[in-house]
Amino acid sequence: MxxxxxxxxxxxxxxxxxxxxxxxxxxxxxxxxxxxxLLQALARSIYRSARLGARxxxxxxxxxxxxxxxxxxxxxxxxxxxxxxxxxxxxxxxITRDLAHYPSLHRQISDTVSKIEKDYEAAIDxxxxxxxxxxxxxxxxxxxxxxxxxxxxxLDKIHETVESAQAESLQAYQKSSQVSHxxxxxxxxxxxxxxxxxxxxxxxxDSLEDRASVIDGFMTEYRAIRSGAQEAMARLxxxxxxxxxVSALVLIIAVFGGLINFQLIAMPMSEMVGGTSYIGAMxxxxxxxxxIIMVEIAMGLxxxxxxxxxxxxxxxxxMDDKMRRRMVWIxxxxxxxxxxxxASLAYMRDLLALxxxxxxxxxAGASVVEANFRWIPSVGQxxxxxxxxxxxxxxxxxxxxxxxxxxTVLGMFAEATLKVLAVVCRLLGAVVQQMVRFIIxxxxxxxxxxxxxxxxxxxxxxxxxxxxxxxxxxxxxxxxV
Amino acid sequence: MTYLxxxxxxxxxxxxxxxxxxxxxxxxxRAVYLLMDTSGTYTEELAKAQGIMNYLLATxxxxxxxxxxxIDSGSFSEKDIVAKATFDERPSVxxxxxxxxxxxxxxxxxxVRHGSRHTDITGGLLQASEFLNETGxxxxxxxxxxxxxxxxEKGHIRDFPIALEGIRVVALNVTxxxxxxxxPRDYLRRLEAWQKRVVEGGGQWAVMNDLExxxxxxxxx
Numbered sequence: 226m227x228x229x230x231x232x233x234x235x236x237x238x239x240x241x242x243x244x245x246x247x248x249x250x251x252x253x254x255x256x257x258x259x260x261x262x263l264l265q266a267l268a269r270s271i272y273r274s275a276r277l278g279a280r281x282x283x284x285x286x287x288x289x290x291x292x293x294x295x296x297x298x299x300x301x302x303x304x305x306x307x308x309x310x311x312x313x314x315x316x317x318x319x320i321t322r323d324l325a326h327y328p329s330l331h332r333q334i335s336d337t338v339s340k341i342e343k344d345y346e347a348a349i350d351x352x353x354x355x356x357x358x359x360x361x362x363x364x365x366x367x368x369x370x371x372x373x374x375x376x377x378x379x380l381d382k383i384h385e386t387v388e389s390a391q392a393e394s395l396q397a398y399q400k401s402s403q404v405s406h407x408x409x410x411x412x413x414x415x416x417x418x419x420x421x422x423x424x425x426x427x428x429x430x431d432s433l434e435d436r437a438s439v440i441d442g443f444m445t446e447y448r449a450i451r452s453g454a455q456e457a458m459a460r461l462x463x464x465x466x467x468x469x470x471v472s473a474l475v476l477i478i479a480v481f482g483g484l485i486n487f488q489l490i491a492m493p494m495s496e497m498v499g500g501t502s503y504i505g506a507m508x509x510x511x512x513x514x515x516x517i518i519m520v521e522i523a524m525g526l527x528x529x530x531x532x533x534x535x536x537x538x539x540x541x542x543x544m545d546d547k548m549r550r551r552m553v554w555i556x557x558x559x560x561x562x563x564x565x566x567x568a569s570l571a572y573m574r575d576l577l578a579l580x581x582x583x584x585x586x587x588x589a590g591a592s593v594v595e596a597n598f599r600w601i602p603s604v605g606q607x608x609x610x611x612x613x614x615x616x617x618x619x620x621x622x623x624x625x626x627x628x629x630x631x632x633t634v635l636g637m638f639a640e641a642t643l644k645v646l647a648v649v650c651r652l653l654g655a656v657v658q659q660m661v662r663f664i665i666x667x668x669x670x671x672x673x674x675x676x677x678x679x680x681x682x683x684x685x686x687x688x689x690x691x692x693x694x695x696x697x698x699x700x701x702x703x704x705x706v
Numbered sequence: 707m708t709y710l711x712x713x714x715x716x717x718x719x720x721x722x723x724x725x726x727x728x729x730x731x732x733x734x735x736r737a738v739y740l741l742m743d744t745s746g747t748y749t750e751e752l753a754k755a756q757g758i759m760n761y762l763l764a765t766x767x768x769x770x771x772x773x774x775x776x777i778d779s780g781s782f783s784e785k786d787i788v789a790k791a792t793f794d795e796r797p798s799v800x801x802x803x804x805x806x807x808x809x810x811x812x813x814x815x816x817x818v819r820h821g822s823r824h825t826d827i828t829g830g831l832l833q834a835s836e837f838l839n840e841t842g843x844x845x846x847x848x849x850x851x852x853x854x855x856x857x858x859e860k861g862h863i864r865d866f867p868i869a870l871e872g873i874r875v876v877a878l879n880v881t882x883x884x885x886x887x888x889x890p891r892d893y894l895r896r897l898e899a900w901q902k903r904v905v906e907g908g909g910q911w912a913v914m915n916d917l918e919x920x921x922x923x924x925x926x927x
Contacts, residue, residue, distance in 0.1 A: 495795070499768075
């Protein structure tokens with residue numbers, strides 16, 4: 226068909242092609258203005274559509290940003306509310322645990338103070354030493370014994386009596402001083418106790434102050450989030466991304482743990498549900514093993530939810546405490562039962578593996594050798610079978626974190642995608658516009674010969690018109706008439 | 707309210723039916739039939755057949771079926787089946803079955819003193835295809851442990867097509883006869899003739915003389 230078309234005008238291909246070219250150029254020349262209008266209209270419509278699309282995408286991105294901001298804000302608020310709540314619980318526990326004993330502590334301190342007071346009073350009752358004993362003794366001793374033996378004797382007697390009275394008085398004073406010292410030394414532990422009690426009170430008050438400053442910090446942050454401060458929002462976004470990656474990592478680790486768990490119980494499960502039955506493309510025993518693991522994870526979720534560690538199910542969180550405690554015990558019991566089943570399955574797996582090994586050895590013609598310390602891997606498998614369900618139960622924590630952070634991360638991803646799409650739309654519109662300009666120029670390039678001819682004729686006509694105008698009277702413009 | 711209950715009941719019933727339907731055993735199991743040539747000097751090769759069977763027992767799983775039969779003067783008979791078993795779905799029971807199977811085979815190999823006078827391979831194949839089709843297995847194998855030289859008793863008719871749809875026939879340890887050494891084309895012709903019969907019967911044909919490559923014998927799971 227194309228060759229027929231080429232030879233339509235002449236048997237000579239070159240001549241025929243030349244005719245075709247002429248026809249084409251002529252057609253293009255004749256339809257130039259229409260083609261240009263068509264191309265421009267097409268470019269305009271594509272450009273406008275692209276701009277419209279970009280605007281719609283930008284608006285959607287704006288809405289999504291607001292929604293993401295609201296989600297982030299709400300998550301941050303919730304997180305801080307929980308933290309503040311926890312701090313208040315701590316303050317409450319400090320008050321109930323420590324400051325509830327304050328009346329007895331106060332009584333203790335006042336008892337100690339009154340004891341000290343009493344002892345102090347007892348200590349100051351000590352009679353003071355008679356002030357002039359020494360002077361009296363010296364005065365009596367200094368009276369001259371002037372020859373009279375009787376006077377001298379009397380004076381000596383008086384001196385002796387005064388001296389012995391002084392000695393007695395001194396002895397009594399020393400004794401009372403000793404009692405005072407004893408009383409004062411008895412006060413020392415009381416002072417120490419008082420000091421200790423006051424230090425205790427100070428420590429408790431200090432810890433309360435610490436908690437109060439932590440609460441203040443949280444409150445400041447909470448206010449910043451409520452007001453939508455840029456810095457607080459940036460901190461929340463970064464925290465969300467960190468949470469996303471960390472929880473994803475922990476979940477991957479949990480998946481590996483689950484796989485090991487599955488390997489432990491899948492084979493012995495075929496002893497219980499049979500190894501030849503299939504559900505779809507999977508063995509029923511494999512599905513049963515998976516179900517056990519899933520139920521363990523579900524029980525773990527409920528357990529942590531009942532303990533109010535996670536908040537995935539508001540219904541469990543809002544249960545009354547009695548019911549919640551019951552739920553804790555029920556889920557813990559089920560988890561323990563499942564862990565025990567897993568441990569026994571792990572043991573069975575070991576027995577089956579031993580049996581299979583023995584069979585293989587006998588089939589290979591070798592005598593069955595009893596390996597030493599076979600109990601070690603058996604016990605190890607049983608312990609793993611028992612521990613792994615409890616370890617998997619804690620998956621609830623990273624799962625909650627992952628779910629919460631995924632909302633933010635997905636929102637951010639969608640926002641970025643919309644932004645990129647809007648830019649692409651704008652770019653597409655501009656590219657199409659430029660392309661159409663290029664095509665129009667290309668079009669004119671193809672028909673440049675007739676165009677040049679047209680320009681030449683137009684220029685000739687213009688020249689002629691100009692010469693005609695110059696021949697008419699100057700200053701008279703007919704068009705104005 | 708009653709309408710709602712009826713609807714819920716119907717949905718639960720449908721779900722249960724779906725689950726029960728899904729729970730049916732899929733025809734993924736394997737069935738293997740080992741034909742042992744007991745004619746003439748080939749009886750000396752039976753120890754190798756024992757080795758193959760031990761390998762098979764270690765390879766097959768719960769739900770798989772296995773049978774060992776001898777190629778006799780007239781092999782299309784239940785009496786020629788030395789041992790057969792379909793392994794239980796419980797692995798521990800399956801292991802016990804394998805032990806019992808091995809014991810049966812050992813006793814039989816020990817008891818073989820004289821070879822049969824004739825070699826009815828076709829009869830054995832017919833018997834094998836019957837057994838394999840009855841098992842309803844997804845993968846069916848006939849392992850022919852023989853030199854493939856058929857020697858029929860007078861009056862036995864075996865020149866008709868054998869139905870072997872979906873069965874993979876593997877010739878194992880095809881020993882060369884004295885005449886093959888003189889003219890190897892006899893050996894090649896013999897193999898070709900059997901291949902033609904098996905393929906015409908709808909089966910697949912393979913030869914495995916190197917018993918070191920037993921791991922290629924049955925599709926691994």
